Amino acid sequence: MKATEKIWRNGEFIAWDDAKIHVLSHVVSYGSSVFEGIRVYETTSGPAVFRLREHIRRMVDSAKIYRMDDFRFTQSELAEAMLELVRLNGLKSCYIRPIVMRGYGLMGVNGTKNPVDVYLACWEWGRYLGEEALAEGVDVCISSWTRIAPNTLPALAKAGANYMNSQLINMEAVANGYSEGIALDKSGYVSEGAGENIFVVRDGKIVTPPLGTSVLPGITRDAVLLLAADLGIPIVEQVVPRELLYIADEVFFTGTAAEISPIRSIDRIKIGSGRRGPITEKLQNEFFGIVNGTKPDRYGWLTPVGVAAPVLK
Ligand code: PPE
Numbered sequence: 001m002k003a004t005e006k007i008w009r010n011g012e013f014i015a016w017d018d019a020k021i022h023v024l025s026h027v028v029s030y031g032s033s034v035f036e037g038i039r040v041y042e043t044t045s046g047p048a049v050f051r052l053r054e055h056i057r058r059m060v061d062s063a064k065i066y067r068m069d070d071f072r073f074t075q076s077e078l079a080e081a082m083l084e085l086v087r088l089n090g091l092k093s094c095y096i097r098p099i100v101m102r103g104y105g106l107m108g109v110n111g112t113k114n115p116v117d118v119y120l121a122c123w124e125w126g127r128y129l130g131e132e133a134l135a136e137g138v139d140v141c142i143s144s145w146t147r148i149a150p151n152t153l154p155a156l157a158k159a160g161a162n163y164m165n166s167q168l169i170n171m172e173a174v175a176n177g178y179s180e181g182i183a184l185d186k187s188g189y190v191s192e193g194a195g196e197n198i199f200v201v202r203d204g205k206i207v208t209p210p211l212g213t214s215v216l217p218g219i220t221r222d223a224v225l226l227l228a229a230d231l232g233i234p235i236v237e238q239v240v241p242r243e244l245l246y247i248a249d250e251v252f253f254t255g256t257a258a259e260i261s262p263i264r265s266i267d268r269i270k271i272g273s274g275r276r277g278p279i280t281e282k283l284q285n286e287f288f289g290i291v292n293g294t295k296p297d298r299y300g301w302l303t304p305v306g307v308a309a310p311v312l313k
Contacts, residue, residue, distance in 0.1 A: 001123055004089040008081050008120040026102035026114045031161035033101040034062035037256045040086055042093040043293030048302035054219045062157040063100050071116045075312035085120050086305045095125035128257035129179055137264030137276050138179040143169040147183035147191035147214040155214040170194035185213045190240035196253035197221040201279045206235040220254040227286050250277030260284045
């Protein structure tokens with residue numbers, strides 16, 4: 001990771017190297033953090049944040065689920081701070097990582113008497129699954145690990161602790177020579193990748209697992225649901241049996257980091273033609289056209305970094 005100059009902490013900008021926490025901060029022992037991952041794209045008219053308001057809303061939702069939403073900043077202030085952070089660090093495109101965590105003070109599980117600290121950092125982040133992944137597709141496997149189950153760790157919250165499950169899924173996949181692992185939910189239905197939502201195409205129709213199957217409510221997922229519907233491609237949220245993946249014409253991942261990444265094999269079974277399929281490519285063209293500014297931003301997804309932040313709740 002290439003360091004940038006500034007990180008925002010609880011309302012002020014500090015040097016990258018000064019963004020340190022005490023080892024006995026609540027979050028270290030008990031995993032009490034929620035976070036976001038937001039991309040800033042270089043568009044034809046300057047850097048712009050992709051779906052800023054939706055990311056801030058999800059962060060506040062995640063914090064609320066964990067009773068951590070008593071921080072001092074409004075959504076508008078957080079939005080403005082993120083834009084200022086990107087401006088100060090002078091980046092044309094980057095990845096913003098907001099983190100809300102329970103900080104230092106008391107020990108013990110409860111944590112509600114510890115301060116809730118908010119950090120915003122950003123850095124340049126390239127292709128998540130490798131440069132060729134977007135065109136060629138990636139080789140993945142079904143994980144032997146089950147996705148976090150309902151009423152254990154809430155999947156609608158983007159919490160740091162959920163990523164212990166993601167780490168098990170991804171580490172196993174990489175150790176076995178795959179790029180990423182797909183987890184099944186507690187009932188054995190397809191849930192999502194360790195850090196991506198998943199979509200399946202068969203006979204011209206797209207299916208993605210519903211929110212009740214332990215998936216993160218992905219913001220790229222939501223973008224693809226909208227784009228497909230507008231392109232006239234039938235798309236539904238429906239429970240996906242594992243074997244539907246193997247007989248699909250196309251399968252792809254979505255995520256802020258992964259963007260729209262085709263999958264070319266699962267468990268060494270070739271998916272469709274074994275490379276990016278036509279529907280995946282169509283969605284990529286639409287998605288990248290909008291975020292690069294070569295197609296109109298018809299959904300209002302982009303917030304230019306150079307102007308004042310939108311007024312949010
Ligand atoms: N599921 C999981 C488990 C997940 O972590 C992500 C994002 C998604 C789905 C897609 O959500 P969205 O980004 O809103 O479309 N994963 C983030 C973390 C990546 C990391 O390694 O860190 C991301 O893509 O930013």
